[in-house]
Amino acid sequence: MYGYLRTHVPELKVRQQEYYRAVYCGLCRTMGQCTGQCSRMTLSYDFTLFALVRMALTGETVTVRSRRCIAHPLRKRPMADPNSTLRLCANASAILAHHKVKDDLRDERGLKRTAATAVSPFTASMRRRAVKAGYGDMDSGVFHAMKELWELETSRIPSVDEPATLFGELMGKTLAYGLEGNTAKLAHSIGLHLGRFVYILDAADDYAEDMEHRRYNPLACLYGDPAMTELSDRKREELRIALLAELSELERAFDLLDTDDPDLGGLLSNILYEGLPRQVERVLFGSACDCAQKGQGKKTGHPRRRHGKGERS
Amino acid sequence: MNDPYKILGVSPTATDDEVKSAYRALARKYHPDKYRDSDLAEMAGEKMKEINAAYDEIQKMRAGKTAGQSGYGGSSYGGQTYGGPYGGQTYGQAHHSGNPYITARQLINLRRVAEAAQVLSTVPESDRGAEWHFLMGCIAVNRGHFVDAQQFFDTACGMDPANAEYRDARERLRNRSAGFGSGQTTRTSACSCCDICAALACMDCCCGNGCCR
Amino acid sequence: MTELHPLYGALTAVSPVPAVTATPAERKARGLLSRHTPESTATALRTLLDTDRHARGAEWYFLMGVCALGQGHPADAQAHLDHACTLATPEAVSEYRTLYESVRNVFEKRRSSDKDDKDRRDRDHACCSAEDCCECCFCCDGDGDGICCEGPDGCCDCCDCSDGCN
Missing domain, CATH: 1.25.40.10 (Tetratricopeptide repeat domain)
Structure with missing residues (x-):
């Protein structure tokens, strides 16, 4: 995944950050248990937010224990015990990681292709374990959605919103997996707008690089202007409006989540009101990179210190 | 019905004004205008109903209490069990x-x-x-x-x-x-001694990051 | 497309009169779009996408922008309309530009998700702004079904609030 869905650390309460890290580390550990140690490399902030939203939707709580982990063996750290939410997110993450790699294999060239070829056996085994664990229907859903998305992208349709909506639908279905009624509707809406947000933001983020390497980029198809090697100010402003419109949809959906846990509620509003708008500013205008975020690389990072592992699967 | 105070997110000892502004903040949050063109309108409508009912319930309870007390001063209703007038x-x-x-x-x-x-x-x-x-x-x-x-x-x-x-x-x-304009509702979370200890402990973990660079 | 985005109706009154230079496909699409139904919009979009890539002018981009708006696609709508403005002849440009500006304004207004805006809204207790209904409004709690102030400009006449209300 992409790693855009993150908190804004300076505005977090210490307790909230502790909670976030417990879920983040808990998810990592759950991934190790469910889909194999290798899958922990694909850990992302995005699925941490998914886990938080799922918990707010279902009311499931976490038990936090102090544990050691392989990546940081010296110090014990608080970690959420695996629960059904974390297990679901771990499996969903494995499935999406695999289909993302497949996707890269289809249309990347050069180094990226080599990298995708190298990791594909691992992601394939992660996916197999997820399917065995009973997530076969999710897998086939993701497979079809990715195929549809790929077909739309290769048709070079002059649109960013259409593929973004397809991607959003995929996220919505993943987030609503196994839920019913209004909760499912709410989950779908959150997933849809998060997915659209991520897709459009990622397209904007990669625009200049994709133009340089003549790779596919939905925004390049939309603007159809080969002379524009990087986004003009006007386009950046337009994209900001579009992305913030997405956030206002998200706001309405987040307002309907009710959680009794003030830490969880605080984390979610931190992400919505602080984290995501800052990602928009950072990607589009290169600002909002205040001292607190300097330690965090573009798409990698850790709530506390640099993690060094691939955020991007 | 659930505890109406819990629905509005205020304590039973909150003053009338606090209850009112909590209600107002929630009413704004779930206001049908905000969800007019959204597929979540129905859910917001249900929430709105819930908080309206809770607010009514509290007002009802308090009106009853007011009538029952001879020297009502409007200060606190706290902790007493409710008996109608x-x-x-x-x-x-x-x-x-x-x-x-x-x-x-x-x-x-x-x-x-x-x-x-x-x-x-x-x-x-x-x-x-x-x-x-x-x-x-x-x-x-x-x-x-x-x-x-x-x-x-x-x-x-x-x-x-x-x-x-x-x-x-x-x-x-x-x-x-x-x-x-009497202010927004803030859901203040309880801050006990334990929390402070926990917070200090966390700060310790966060700041003393010598180990894994 | 199952339904049109609500903003579509508020923003676009596409006149059925095509630009002089419009191609037959563009004329057809414009006619379809002026009907304002989900089906006609979907058909218009297909018609437009079927045209020759090299024969696409200002009118084509404008109509694509209108379709995108119908689907609630802010990024596409802005990009297409902006492109239409740059390609447009002086006669047509005003129609294109008006729509472009209003799309921006509307989405700008809806972007309530930054914190300052939220804080301001929370502080802002002014009666009868479109988002709030004050307590004096008795349709909110009179019947308890939570539907109040349905009028587009906020407060209905049952609102008896003395300050801020008309």
Whole structure:
């Protein structure tokens, strides 16, 4: 995944950050248990937010224990015990990681292709374990959605919103997996707008690089202007409006989540009101990179210190 | 029904103003206008219903309490168990006891104002005292007839100047727009000694990051 | 497309009169779009996408922008309309530009998700702004079904709030 869905650390309460890290580390550990140690490399902030939203939707709580982990063996750290939410997110993450790699294999060239070829056996085994664990229907859903998305992208349709909506639908279905009624509707809406947000933001983020390497980029198809090697100010402003419109949809959906846990509620509003708008500013205008975020690389990072592992699967 | 205080996110000891502003903040949050063009409109509508019911419930409870206390000062309702006015009758449904005022009060609390007005109209004109005017005033407020309400409350206060409930109702009506801007609700989470210890412990973990660079 | 985005109706009154230079496909699409139904919009979009890539002018981009708006696609709508403006002849440009500006304004207004805006809204208790209904409004709690102030400009006449209300 992409790693855009993150908190804004300076505005977090210490307790909230502790909670976030417990879920983040808990998810990592759950991934190790469910889909194999290798899958922990694909850990992302995005699925941490998914886990938080799922918990707010279902009311499931976490038990936090102090544990050691392989990546940081010296110090014990608080970690959420695996629960059904974390297990679901771990499996969903494995499935999406695999289909993302497949996707890269289809249309990347050069180094990226080599990298995708190298990791594909691992992601394939992660996916197999997820399917065995009973997530076969999710897998086939993701497979079809990715195929549809790929077909739309290769048709070079002059649109960013259409593929973004397809991607959003995929996220919505993943987030609503196994839920019913209004909760499912709410989950779908959150997933849809998060997915659209991520897709459009990622397209904007990669625009200049994709133009340089003549790779596919939905925004390049939309603007159809080969002379524009990087986004003009006007386009950046337009994209900001579009992305913030997405956030206002998200706001309405987040307002309907009710959680009794003030830490969880605080984390979610931190992400919505602080984290995501800052990602928009950072990607589009290169600002909002205040001292607190300097330690965090573009798409990698850790709530506390640099993690060094691939955020991007 | 769930605890109405929990739904509004305030403690049972909160003042009327706190309850009101919590209610307002939530009403804004779930306002149908905000969700007008959204597929989540239905869910927001349900939330709105829930908080409306909770707010009504609290007001009902407090109105009952007010009537039951002789020296109401409007400060705190905290912790006491709720008993209806006039000897702890329940408010689930209106009991048609002989006293038309009791019946009318119950009906008003259930927001069945038309029936309450009907009951009050049976009181002969010569017997209509302060309580009658007060209750008529409440009915008028419920119907949105604020000018009439002011008149009824004035009369009630004139007839029984010592009654705090009547005075309070009159003041509230006069100041009904003064409550605006009384601030947002903040759900303050409890901060116990333990939390502080935990926070210090966390800070220790966060700041002492010597180990894994 | 199952339904049109609500903003579509508020923003676009596409006149059925095509630009002089419009191609037959563009004329057809414009006619379809002026009907304002989900089906006609979907058909218009297909018609437009079927045209020759090299024969696409200002009118084509404008109509694509209108379609995108119907689907609630802010990024596409802005990009297409902007492109239409740059390609447009002086006669047509005003129609294109008006729509472009109003799309921006509307989405700008809806972007309530930054914190300052939220704080301001929380503080702002002014009665009868479109988002709030004050307590004096008795349709909110009168019948308890939570539907109040349905009018587009906020407060209905049952609102008796003295300050801020008309």
